[in-house]
Amino acid sequence: MSAPNLIFKALGKIRCAQGYAAAASPTSGVRQGSAAAANGAARHINGNHGFHSMYADPSKNGHAVNASMHHPVNGMPAEGVLDPMPFPMNSAASEAAPAPEAPQLAPAAQRKELRELRLGFVGWGSMAQAISLGLLQKEVTIPEGLMVSGRRQEVLDMAEKEGIATSLSNQAVAEWADIVVVAVKPQVVSTVMPDITRVWTKDKILVSVCAGVTIDTFLDTLGQDAKVVRTMPNTPCLVGEAATAYAGSSQCEDWELDLVGSMFSAVGNATHRVPEHLLNTVTGVSGSGPAYVYMMIQALSDAGVHGGLPRSMAISLATQTVLGAAKMVQESGKHPIVLRDSVTSPAGTTIAGVRVLEELGFSAAVMGAVQAAKTRSEELSQTSPVGGASKSRPRSRVRGRRGN
Numbered sequence: 001m002s003a004p005n006l007i008f009k010a011l012g013k014i015r016c017a018q019g020y021a022a023a024a025s026p027t028s029g030v031r032q033g034s035a036a037a038a039n040g041a042a043r044h045i046n047g048n049h050g051f052h053s054m055y056a057d058p059s060k061n062g063h064a065v066n067a068s069m070h071h072p073v074n075g076m077p078a079e080g081v082l083d084p085m086p087f088p089m090n091s092a093a094s095e096a097a098p099a100p101e102a103p104q105l106a107p108a109a110q111r112k113e114l115r116e117l118r119l120g121f122v123g124w125g126s127m128a129q130a131i132s133l134g135l136l137q138k139e140v141t142i143p144e145g146l147m148v149s150g151r152r153q154e155v156l157d158m159a160e161k162e163g164i165a166t167s168l169s170n171q172a173v174a175e176w177a178d179i180v181v182v183a184v185k186p187q188v189v190s191t192v193m194p195d196i197t198r199v200w201t202k203d204k205i206l207v208s209v210c211a212g213v214t215i216d217t218f219l220d221t222l223g224q225d226a227k228v229v230r231t232m233p234n235t236p237c238l239v240g241e242a243a244t245a246y247a248g249s250s251q252c253e254d255w256e257l258d259l260v261g262s263m264f265s266a267v268g269n270a271t272h273r274v275p276e277h278l279l280n281t282v283t284g285v286s287g288s289g290p291a292y293v294y295m296m297i298q299a300l301s302d303a304g305v306h307g308g309l310p311r312s313m314a315i316s317l318a319t320q321t322v323l324g325a326a327k328m329v330q331e332s333g334k335h336p337i338v339l340r341d342s343v344t345s346p347a348g349t350t351i352a353g354v355r356v357l358e359e360l361g362f363s364a365a366v367m368g369a370v371q372a373a374k375t376r377s378e379e380l381s382q383t384s385p386v387g388g389a390s391k392s393r394p395r396s397r398v399r400g401r402r403g404n
């Protein structure tokens with residue numbers, strides 16, 4: 001079964017009841033999904049997350065660990081002396097980012113909600129499906145607010161089953177949409193950009209999810225006054241658990257960056273605005289991270305099978321262990337090293353396992369994997385020139401580089 005089919009199988013059908021006229025150009029070859037606007041509410045995979053309310057309290061959010069309080073023996077922060085909320089799960093401007101020069105404020109009447117805007121996906125593979133279907137699940141938008149393009153009709157048929165308008169023409173999607181999400185492989189960006197550039201207007205926002213493709217690369221084609229937001233999400237946005245970081249071009253107003261941020265925070269619990277150069281590291285940590293965690297689950301369950309557990313039970317135990325450990329970090333607010341210390345009793349079983357992990361270079365392997373992915377993202381930044389007619393050549397400043 002293909003990845004998109006798996007995603008659809010996991011999701012089931014999503015239907016929304018609101019009327020929303022898809023304002024497709026009559027000449028654009030757009031097809032509106034026949035199942036649009038059927039009744040019934042969107043089905044949710046997730047229930048409520050306890051930590052939502054926990055993180056909603058701004059008085060608890062964003063406090064740093066008190067660096068002067070360390071574990072008396074190993075120099076690590078001691079249990080109980082950490083700020084209860086050391087890991088802000090969402091930040092409009094990361095603590096790593098200096099404040100922007102001058103806020104650009106649009107009149108309140110011009111600011112829009114995601115629900116009011118038309119969202120077009122150029123390329124509808126794993127990532128675009130995860131984002132668009134995740135947004136539908138969370139009811140942040142409705143099928144009639146979405147339109148997607150792709151190369152294969154069978155993929156577009158799946159979108160139409162969800163009530164989403166489709167087109168084989170990238171240009172039609174780019175023309176229709178207020179926010180154009182570029183969700184093709186980095187190497188394909190140069191193929192799709194001429195289609196987008198032809199119909200580009202400066203009130204649109206381009207959102208890229210493409211690893212390593214810089215904001216300047218898009219500005220070179222669209223023009224220096226274009227609003228471009230480069231993001232690095234990950235596929236768990238399909239289940240409302242994405243981790244995303246993003247940076248915008250200098251033309252993006254703060255409310256527009258927040259709007260794009262809200263698109264991703266609707267489908268995940270960690271959304272951070274960062275300087276653009278950090279997006280390569282983010283790619284290594286959370287963009288590619290799910291693959292490393294799947295490998296951890298696989299390895300844990302292999303070990304369980306080796307020890308005599310049935311495969312399904314081993315996968316179940318390993319998966320829940322990863323989920324539970326992640327929730328412990330999120331919900332307790334304790335540093336991971338404190339949590340690890342709390343389960344390693346002297347001469348116990350866990351410390352015996354930890355010793356082997358360290359002997360075999362577990363931390364170094366994970367850090368090396370992140371570094372390799374970061375390096376590859378940097379390489380893609382250098383080898384992804386965008387073809388097609390360029391609207392202007394001189395480079396403008398990128399807000400992400402300046403701390404947005």
Ligand SMILES: NC(=O)c1ccc[n+]([C@@H]2O[C@H](COP(=O)([O-])OP(=O)(O)OC[C@H]3O[C@@H](n4cnc5c(N)ncnc54)[C@H](OP(=O)(O)O)[C@@H]3O)[C@@H](O)[C@H]2O)c1
Pocket residue numbers: 122123124125126127128149150151152155170183184185186188191192209210211232233234235287288
């Ligand atoms: N997957 C992840 O975990 C992840 C995480 C973070 C960021 N990203 C980024 O997300 C982007 C998409 O990755 P993905 O994993 O979703 O890849 P994908 O599943 O291969 O999706 C790409 C889609 O683009 C379509 N496409 C190819 N050429 C096209 C064209 N000329 N016009 C319109 N559509 C075209 C492909 O169609 P065909 O199937 O017919 O080729 C495919 O459906 C990449 O740039 C990647 O760096 C991915």
